[in-house]
Amino acid sequence: MKLYTKTGDSGQTSLIGGRVRKDDARVEAYGTIDELNSFVGQAAAEASKHDELAEMAALLIDIQQELFDCGSDLAYAAPGAPLKIAAEPALRLEGWIDQYSSEAPEITRFILPGGSSVSALLHVCRTVCRRAERRVVTLAGEHAVNQDVLSYLNRLSDFFFAAARAANAKLGVNDTEYVRSAHVFGMPKK
Numbered sequence: 001m002k003l004y005t006k007t008g009d010s011g012q013t014s015l016i017g018g019r020v021r022k023d024d025a026r027v028e029a030y031g032t033i034d035e036l037n038s039f040v041g042q043a044a045a046e047a048s049k050h051d052e053l054a055e056m057a058a059l060l061i062d063i064q065q066e067l068f069d070c071g072s073d074l075a076y077a078a079p080g081a082p083l084k085i086a087a088e089p090a091l092r093l094e095g096w097i098d099q100y101s102s103e104a105p106e107i108t109r110f111i112l113p114g115g116s117s118v119s120a121l122l123h124v125c126r127t128v129c130r131r132a133e134r135r136v137v138t139l140a141g142e143h144a145v146n147q148d149v150l151s152y153l154n155r156l157s158d159f160f161f162a163a164a165r166a167a168n169a170k171l172g173v174n175d176t177e178y179v180r181s182a183h184v185f186g187m188p189k190k
Contacts, residue, residue: 029139030071032132033153037067039128043121052170053118056163059096063159066152073146074139085148093155097162104165105175108183111161114176115168122164129157 011023044060047053069084113123133153139145168175 025135025139025142026074029132029135029145030074032128032135033067033071033074036125036128036132037064037071039121039125040064040067043118043125046118046121047167050118050171053167056118056167056170059163063156070149070152073149074136079144083146083148085146085152087148087151090148090151090155093152093159097155097159100159100162100166104162104169107165107185108177109181109185110178111165112176112178113164115164116171116173118167118171119164119173119175122160122167126157126160126164129153129160133157 040060040063044057044064047057047060066085066089073081073083073085113127114120133150136145136150136153140147140150165175
């Protein structure tokens with residue numbers, strides 16, 4: 001099988017149920033999720049280098065599967081297609097967020113991306129996830145979409161923040177605080 005088909009040379013691509021321009025809101029939405037999935041793969045590969053983060057690396061690989069499901073749900077141009085993402089994955093993310101939040105120090109200032117390389121990559125995932133969510137919101141303004149995809153992406157960006165902080169804590173690396181900020185999230189620990 002050849003990787004190239006030449007069918008997209010005119011600026012159109014195929015969806016399940018039709019063809020659209022490559023800059024169509026649907027293509028932008030699932031394309032940004034695909035971009036996010038690539039960064040999640042990079043974060044999983046980096047996390048797998050650390051024994052302390054083996055469980056996190058496995059969770060990230062599970063998330064990659066669910067992101068592919070999200071993209072699949074958005075790739076259907078015809079209504080009534082079978083959906084892959086339901087409410088359960090977002091609820092599961094909430095448990096992981098709570099777990100990772102409890103493993104990191106209390107937040108007193110805004111956190112900047114950084115610390116360990118794993119944490120920095122997870123912050124990249126967080127910001128790309130937020131962009132993917134915005135692209136899906138744009139798509140939802142034009143077409144019906146699986147609302148569970150929106151919930152999942154919203155929770156997922158929070159997961160990446162919590163996981164980034166937990167990765168730093170597990171690796172013994174401090175978060176990078178925004179030092180020009182006052183203590184805005186509570187009293188500093190003594």
